Amino acid sequence: MDKRHLLAAAVAATFAAGGALAAPPDWSKVPAKKITAFYPGASPMEWIMKGTEHGGARALKKGETCASCHDEEAADMGKKMVSGQKIEPTPPKGKAAAIPVQVQAANDGQNLYLRFTWKQPAASGGAKQDADNQVKLAFMLEDNKVEMANLAGCWQTCHEDSRTMPGAKDDKKTKYVAGGSVAGGKFYDLVQWKMKGKPTDGHVAESRVMEGGSALVSADGKKNGDEWSVVFTRKLAGGNGDIALASGKVYNFGFAIHDDWATGRFHHVSLGYTLGIDAKADINAAK
Numbered sequence: 058m059d060k061r062h063l064l065a066a067a068v069a070a071t072f073a074a075g076g077a078l079a080a081p082p083d084w085s086k087v088p089a090k091k092i093t094a095f096y097p098g099a100s101p102m103e104w105i106m107k108g109t110e111h112g113g114a115r116a117l118k119k120g121e122t123c124a125s126c127h128d129e130e131a132a133d134m135g136k137k138m139v140s141g142q143k144i145e146p147t148p149p150k151g152k153a154a155a156i157p158v159q160v161q162a163a164n165d166g167q168n169l170y171l172r173f174t175w176k177q178p179a180a181s182g183g184a185k186q187d188a189d190n191q192v193k194l195a196f197m198l199e200d201n202k203v204e205m206a207n208l209a210g211c212w213q214t215c216h217e218d219s220r221t222m223p224g225a226k227d228d229k230k231t232k233y234v235a236g237g238s239v240a241g242g243k244f245y246d247l248v249q250w251k252m253k254g255k256p257t258d259g260h261v262a263e264s265r266v267m268e269g270g271s272a273l274v275s276a277d278g279k280k281n282g283d284e285w286s287v288v289f290t291r292k293l294a295g296g297n298g299d300i301a302l303a304s305g306k307v308y309n310f311g312f313a314i315h316d317d318w319a320t321g322r323f324h325h326v327s328l329g330y331t332l333g334i335d336a337k338a339d340i341n342a343a344k
């Protein structure tokens with residue numbers, strides 16, 4: 058770099074450091090990755106890992122990711138489960154099988170910005186489980202400490218004894234990580250935007266906690282015609298139940314949309330992907 062460019066870069070850096078207000082980037086300039094969230098039926102980790110029932114169990118144990126087998130066929134998988142053809146004892150009639158989502162990410166050295174855009178599927182007309190929210194969107198981040206989180210994404214928190222699972226006995230039990238602990242770094246950071254009410258900043262360790270985080274700056278959703286876009290601003294700095302994000306590093310990432318007034322497991326979920334901070338990954342949050 059010659060002197061003139063060095064100076065320009067220094068001025069730009071000063072501006073970035075001095076500009077106290079977090080501002081999302083110009084999204085029209087940020088590349089988008091299409092990720093299909095699909096209706097997962099009742100497919101907890103226990104089902105996934107039971108070799109007799111799921112064709113992928115053996116490959117997973119050898120280190121293959123869910124996405125390596127299923128990324129391209131996610132919409133077809135959703136169809137099998139939403140229709141009750143597979144692992145769904147109570148098929149939710151009329152619900153979308155899958156929701157294609159555009160995911161964009163960026164960072165400015167202070168904050169991570171994440172944007173999710175998708176078309177609102179038709180309403181099923183079925184019972185409203187969450188009467189307040191037609192739509193909620195959550196994402197999880199994990200720092201390569203939970204076993205298999207790099208292969209299975211959010212599935213590693215999804216278990217057969219969690220509430221709303223067929224046959225679950227405890228209606229308070231939600232997601233958890235086996236052997237999870239915030240102090241030990243074995244947890245998923247969890248953030249959720251809701252149509253109504255405040256966003257939540259929590260985590261999943263021994264159990265799911267929908268509060269206590271301090272990294273989330275804002276979560277804003279709007280609907281333009283039939284298209285939703287939800288933008289999260291999240292400090293790179295970590296905290297209690299918040300993963301610290303560092304430039305050059307890659308984290309495990311997945312998200313879920315509770316569409317059609319859904320609660321619990323009746324959501325649409327992504328497989329596990331990677332999010333890089335200035336680093337090559339499925340999604341790169343670049344400067």
Ligand code: HEC
Binds near residue numbers: 113116117123127143
């Ligand atoms: C080596 C490839 C492979 C991997 C890795 C794999 N699967 Fe599968 N999966 C399959 C195959 C093949 C089927 C269909 C036949 C069956 O049920 O065994 C399947 C079926 C499924 C189904 C039922 C819907 C359907 O289309 O039949 C779900 C849900 C599923 N997988 C989720 C996952 C998740 C989540 C992971 C990661 C934790 C994963 N799979 C990893 C190969 C794989």
